[in-house]
Amino acid sequence: MDFAPSGVALLLLAVGFLAGLLNAVAGGGSFVTLPALMSVGVPPVAANATGTAALLPGYLASVLADRRALGAAWRELGPGLAWGLLLAGVLGGALGAVALLLTGDAGFGVLIPWLLLVATALFALGPWLQRQAARPHPGALRMLGAGLGCAYGGYFNGGVGILLLAILRGQGAADLPRANALKNLLSSVLTLMAVVVYIAGGQVVATGLLAVGAGAILGARLGIALVRRMPEAGYRHAVTGIGAVMTVLFFLDPAWLASPNL
Secondary structure, X not given: OOOOOOHHHHHHHHHXXXXXXXXXXXXXXXXXXXXXXXXXXXXXXXHHHHHHHHHHHHHHHHHHHOHHHHHHHHHHHOHHHHHHHHHHHHHHHXXXXXXXXXXXXXXXXXXXXXXXXXXXXXXXXXXXXXXXXXXXXXXXHHHHHHHHHHHHHHHOOOOHHHHHHHHHHHOOOOOXXXXXXXXXXXHHHHHHHHHHHHHHOOOOOHHHHHHHHHHHHHHHHHHHHHHOOOOHHHHHHHHHHHHHHHHHHHHHOOOOOOOOOO
């Protein structure tokens, strides 16, 4: 896959910055990385895999930047439940990534608008989901929910942040900054496992990875600062709007970004 060295690289760097910022705040980076990578000729599965891999450094940067809140959240949950969540991230991320590779480009291309629709709905219904999750549920059901959420994240990263936030609120992480810090840790774990599977399957494009990944690290640093200052409803509505636009465009023409000459 050959990319023009200047304009395309700058575009992907800017896209990575925006995606890293969104993921550090509440998720939604895939809303911009997937169409951007497809617009430069990366096939659907590889675009999803490369975008997810590129956002991994941003997730890790978010964890490091918010490690104080993460430590408090870890103590709040207790080691048993916290380690159980990490195990769900490992298994769920790997299983979701394997499912993506088995789907193939044709099948995943058909699913993209529907996946974007689901992700957008997750953002729109975020507060309701968190209220539902906060109700008492059996421990086994909570762990099953975490595993399914992580499997979804391994398959398609869009909207996984708000889904994990709802799950973590249900696990007892009542404070939003602490829950967000745990969400970033869990996202890092499931994404790391997914990326290992993607690389083994040969679906990560190195040039796109470098450009988007560099921008994502910078965006994640700004995102951590914003999450402490910006009202939750503000960034939730912004991400929902981005997702809605991308969903409509893909439903109108799923191949609208195809660029076979690149």
